[in-house]
Amino acid sequence: MTRDEAKNKIIFALDVDNLKNIDCWAEKLSSKVGMFKVGKELFTSAGPAAVEAVKKHGGEVFLDLKYHDIPNTVAQAMLAAGRLGVKLANLHALGGPEMMEKASQAVRKEFSDCERPRLLAVTILTSSTQETLKAVGIEQPVEQMVVRLAKLAKESGMDGVVASPLEIQAIRAACGSDFLIVTPGVRPSFAAVDDQKRIMTPAEAVQAGADYLVIGRPIAKAADPVKAAELIVDEIVAGGQ
Numbered sequence: 469m470t471r472d473e474a475k476n477k478i479i480f481a482l483d484v485d486n487l488k489n490i491d492c493w494a495e496k497l498s499s500k501v502g503m504f505k506v507g508k509e510l511f512t513s514a515g516p517a518a519v520e521a522v523k524k525h526g527g528e529v530f531l532d533l534k535y536h537d538i539p540n541t542v543a544q545a546m547l548a549a550g551r552l553g554v555k556l557a558n559l560h561a562l563g564g565p566e567m568m569e570k571a572s573q574a575v576r577k578e579f580s581d582c583e584r585p586r587l588l589a590v591t592i593l594t595s596s597t598q599e600t601l602k603a604v605g606i607e608q609p610v611e612q613m614v615v616r617l618a619k620l621a622k623e624s625g626m627d628g629v630v631a632s633p634l635e636i637q638a639i640r641a642a643c644g645s646d647f648l649i650v651t652p653g654v655r656p657s658f659a660a661v662d663d664q665k666r667i668m669t670p671a672e673a674v675q676a677g678a679d680y681l682v683i684g685r686p687i688a689k690a691a692d693p694v695k696a697a698e699l700i701v702d703e704i705v706a707g708g709q
């Protein structure tokens with residue numbers, strides 16, 4: 469894998485609370501990562517201007533708002549996300565098939581195939597464990613549950629899923645090679661695990677077949693974030709040799 473291919477797999481999680489920080493990170497990292505993720509903290513603080521700010525720097529956006537609501541509300545929210553011109557947007561697969569179908573149909577009806585955002589379903593959060601599932605009444609093993617939700621997402625018109633890298637191979641076997649797999653829960657050897665539970669290194673995740681890796685704190689909290697991003701690219705390239 470070339471350095472450019474490795475770089476393009478990295479989505480930097482812009483977990484900040486103001487527009488000024490976006491400029492700062494985009495200037496540092498635009499040439500080091502493939503995409504920027506606008507999540508709940510940033511979108512709640514700055515709104516659609518956050519997406520505009522990333523795009524102003526030439527960056528592509530994964531809008532990670534993980535919608536989970538009644539089908540009509542989620543479909544309308546997805547349309548609004550599409551109008552912002554984001555490349556990826558997501559919802560929770562646990563919202564069920566009707567919610568996912570309505571969102572997929574609404575987006576495909578309003579946008580052409582090349583203009584529309586790719587829709588992802590979050591399976592089981594990478595901070596969750598078997599105990600987390602048990603606490604909310606789910607007895608199935610985590611991997612089985614993730615694959616079940618990934619299959620449901622595919623049948624309901626989603627373009628892919630968000631899952632832990634630990635589940636990539638099982639999802640690929642069940643959903644095929646065209647189904648997008650985006651993996652947070654990625655930790656290079658030099659970084660703290662933080663609140664992530666189901667993790668792999670960047671090289672392992674790419675070798676397992678991830679399309680994109682979402683990485684935030686291992687870059688943002690590093691003493692030298694640009695160097696950290698470069699080390700991650702090095703690690704991915706070396707892992708593929």
Ligand SMILES: O=c1ccn([C@@H]2O[C@H](COP(=O)(O)O)[C@@H](O)[C@H]2O)c(=O)[nH]1
Nearest residue numbers: 481507592593594652653682683684685
């Ligand atoms: O299952 C999930 C879904 C989304 N996320 C998001 O990814 C980043 C990860 O950040 P790190 O600092 O690299 O842990 C964060 O914005 C989460 O909201 C996730 O971690 N797991």
